[in-house]
């Protein structure tokens with residue numbers, strides 16, 4: 001069986017950076033929904049052509065199409081040692097279709113990591129976050145400050161706070177996330193490990209590795 005790690009957690013929980021750490025440590029393949037959508041549209045593939053009108057009209061892409069994207073991607077990456085899915089499945093419907101159409105067909109051993117974080121921490125993390133609009137590097141004034149005040153280490157551009165990083169939008173985004181994704185925690189309960197995402201990033205990573213080993217990842 002091929003390991004397939006699914007990372008669940010609200011925006012700001014550190015999913016992205018944990019995905020990168022896991023990828024370099026385990027040598028698994030990873031992709032985000034956004035990257036898949038963009039590449040299919042750019043390549044004008046048959047799925048890309050189906051998805052394009054939804055994006056143009058600002059409508060939600062149907063769950064079946066999103067799952068189809070991942071199915072094709074897994075099919076195209078059969079030589080991978082394993083997979084890390086960041087931000088997929090996002091809804092209960094996607095999870096059902098994923099289980100039905102992908103898990104058995106590609107002989108995947110699914111392990112779900114749920115990063116649980118407190119809303120207070122999400123707020124304080126986001127309020128201290130700075131981004132570079134030019135190269136998209138992300139900093140944090142407390143945990144990862146730039147070498148020079150408000151200046152990007154990579155490209156020297158001035159750093160800014162994201163427009164939507166304010167307490168109200170964070171609470172709203174978190175509520176949206178919880179109502180949409182919390183049922184997934186229930187759905188995957190058998191193969192799920194909950195990690196305390198309030199800890200520092202290294203401790204979160206070591207807890208994830210412990211959780212994966214207890215589930216006999218390899």
Ligand SMILES: [Zn+2]
Pocket residue numbers: 132133134135136137152153154155156157
């Ligand atoms: Zn930069």
